[in-house]
Amino acid sequence: MEYELMIGKDRAVSLVQDNSIGKLIKPLSREIQLFDSYVAGTGYGDAEALVALKVDDKLLLKREPDNRFDDNAIAVLDAQNRKIGYIPERDGTVAARLMDAGKYLTAKVIRLEEKGSFRQVNISICLVDF
Numbered sequence: 001m002e003y004e005l006m007i008g009k010d011r012a013v014s015l016v017q018d019n020s021i022g023k024l025i026k027p028l029s030r031e032i033q034l035f036d037s038y039v040a041g042t043g044y045g046d047a048e049a050l051v052a053l054k055v056d057d058k059l060l061l062k063r064e065p066d067n068r069f070d071d072n073a074i075a076v077l078d079a080q081n082r083k084i085g086y087i088p089e090r091d092g093t094v095a096a097r098l099m100d101a102g103k104y105l106t107a108k109v110i111r112l113e114e115k116g117s118f119r120q121v122n123i124s125i126c127l128v129d130f
Helices: 047-052 089-100
Strands: 002-007 012-018 022-027 030-038 058-063 074-077 083-086 104-115 118-129
Touching: 030 089, 030 104, 047 083, 047 118, 058 089, 074 089, 089 104, 089 118
Parallel strands: none
Antiparallel strands: 002 012, 012 022, 030 118, 058 074, 058 104, 074 083, 104 118
16 A cells, blocks of 8 residues: 655545455544533523534634624534524633634534433544644
8 A cells, every 4th residue: 555645735635446346535633622511501502402412513603893792702503504503701701812813723522411401512622743
């Protein structure tokens, strides 16, 4: 098997060549777990999206620097870009600074807890390192 390293403008990729599968491009990236948290403000998010969540679902994080309640606001979205809620203010400062510096953060559902009519969504925040 032959390997070739190619550095692109936006990220590095590894080119793998194998006679049986041809050329296959794989990103040289890894997820580094930063911290665990929960999703705040789920009562104001998309109710259907909240009900549809499952453990291990990947979530998107979107920075909202113009949020009138929190300068470090980070919205938590499902795979269909429906808003679930927000990273809590106590955890948002570090994550917001990383995102503002151009780092790509993602989240994953690690636990769902039913508390009466309330559903708590616990997540793991990861830095995607290229």
